[in-house]
Amino acid sequence: MLDRGKISVLQMCLSMYLMVGATAILIIPAITAKEAKQDMWISPFWGSLSGFLAVWLAWSLYRLTPGKSIIQTGEAVLGPRLGKAAALLYILFLVHGAGLIVREYGEFIVGTILLKTPIVVVMGSIVLTAAFAVRSGIEVLGRFSLLLGPLFGLFLIGIVLLLIPRYEPTHMLPVMENGLRPSLAGAVTPLTWFMEFLFISFLFPHLRAEETHKALRAGMWAVALMLVTMVIANLSALFLFGEITGRMFFPVFNASHYISMAEFLEHLDAMVMALWVMGGFFQISMWYYVTVISVAQCFHLSDYRPIVYSVGILIIVFSLWLAPGFADLINLFTTSEPFYSATMQILLPALTLIIGLIKRRRRPLSAEAEKVVNRKGNG
């Protein structure tokens, strides 16, 4: 195995939560609000369905070929040639996805605090920092998630609670004025985000053996946690801004400007920004890690560390290549990105799973797979 690090189920759960989390709270509320208006808090419920499906797919593929990530499962199930083709498609998607997140982070920083810094500098420094984390391996990332996850949750709850005096819950009325349609239309972007939970597949092999049976439940918990977070984030943006949420870029961040408690707790944006830099750092590290591991597994490298920095350059290049400006980036999320994500994160794994199940019925995929089948038969 490339990375011998071991993580606990809790670390896996929090890592996945943070891998999806930071940008989900930053960018999604505005995009959802455009379509769903006052029903924007319902959209994450529809959106989370793809998350649960993705975790289930990743787990089923893992059961089919234990100890393998989707890249290796693809090769075991589809054969060396088709498997490699699928792996290359995944790598392209991952570099694209990592680039997307680096860009979101960069646009956020450049758009809110470092107004005069070139975006390349902002993105370059975060990718370099992430590169150090990636080189340290999954164990370090897992432990960091344990540190950051609760902090992230507490901060978010803190913002939401401190804003309570300013809320106007009437903004959410009338609920479902136009039926389910607006909330479903607003769910397209959350659906895209939740699909990212498929990459939990890269964490399953690192679970301690005695905890593997809890993996599926932990993955589902991560999705549920994300769902609750998104509903809370959307609700607080809605209560605070009402329908103009859709015209903002970063509603939850803007919301933190409005915190004012007893003329003492004010100007918390710097704290919030610090939190987002950490969250963004972890999210970028996870995507970066998964990308690097995919490349290493695809080409059967003995070590993933030599390619970390080179992949970083590629990620930055892709992040600049994606779209000329932030508005084009948002446009991407509401047009091609949902379909591209669905193809790579739901359709392709589902197809692999179906082919794998058919093949296993004829003959076991490998010695390992056979062992599991026997164990199940005996147990």
Place this chain on the structure above:
Amino acid sequence: MKWVGVAALTVLALVLAWYELPRLTAEMKRERTVFLVITVTGWGLGSLLIFFPEMPGLTQLVDFLYRPLYPLIGKGSGNAGE
């Protein structure tokens, strides 16, 4: 200014090669190949982007592939602007 960017990127790629390549032993041929391919791809694409920032890429390809499906999510059809 553009050449400065390319020069910086070149220096970056060279520093990377100087740092990583000596660590790869003679048996790690595959690692070396993959490293070189990725670094050169990153360097090449990056340099091209400095000169042609609007160069079509994956975004345009994906957009082309999925455009017929946009009406499914209410984009590209008549009521998109609503």
